Amino acid sequence: MEFKDHFLKLRERRGLSQQEVAEQLNVTRQAVSRWERGETTPNVDTLKQISRLMDVSLNTLLGCPRELYCQSCGMPLEDEFLGRDSDGALNEKFCKWCYDEGHFLSDCTMEEMQEQCVSIMVQQGVEESAARQHMASILPRLERWKQ
Numbered sequence: 001m002e003f004k005d006h007f008l009k010l011r012e013r014r015g016l017s018q019q020e021v022a023e024q025l026n027v028t029r030q031a032v033s034r035w036e037r038g039e040t041t042p043n044v045d046t047l048k049q050i051s052r053l054m055d056v057s058l059n060t061l062l063g064c065p066r067e068l069y070c071q072s073c074g075m076p077l078e079d080e081f082l083g084r085d086s087d088g089a090l091n092e093k094f095c096k097w098c099y100d101e102g103h104f105l106s107d108c109t110m111e112e113m114q115e116q117c118v119s120i121m122v123q124q125g126v127e128e129s130a131a132r133q134h135m136a137s138i139l140p141r142l143e144r145w146k147q
């Protein structure tokens with residue numbers, strides 16, 4: 001789905017008129033109307049504002065060009081799993097179980113993270129050695145643990 005489709009759906013779901021959205025974003029109603037017709041796309045700053053206003057990630061707004069993984073625990077991210085920065089904006093790097101309000105919820109080591117993830121996977125029915133191998137291959141490549 002393209003930006004214009006996402007945007008229209010989000011606006012309607014929130015029950016906002018084009019005028020109301022325009023006022024909140026400090027743009028003209030005509031600009032909003034052009035986005036919805038697919039004639040123009042907002043600039044990056046406006047996209048960030050829309051992300052805040054609609055509470056969805058930029059990645060979702062732009063039609064999910066990237067597959068997001070938490071850069072701390074490696075789990076696949078959807079918007080409802082995203083952590084938040086200190087200003088309340090969605091953080092597209094980390095899940096809400098690793099990161100919230102601008103900081104990591106636990107200052108564990110990579111080894112401790114691996115053990116936590118392994119025990120969760122084991123509860124979900126994954127064999128322990130397979131879970132450990134999986135996490136050992138994923139974690140060192142994530143931003144939080146990369147040297």
Ligand SMILES: [Zn+2]
Pocket residue numbers: 070071072073074075094095096097098099
């Ligand atoms: Zn995480």
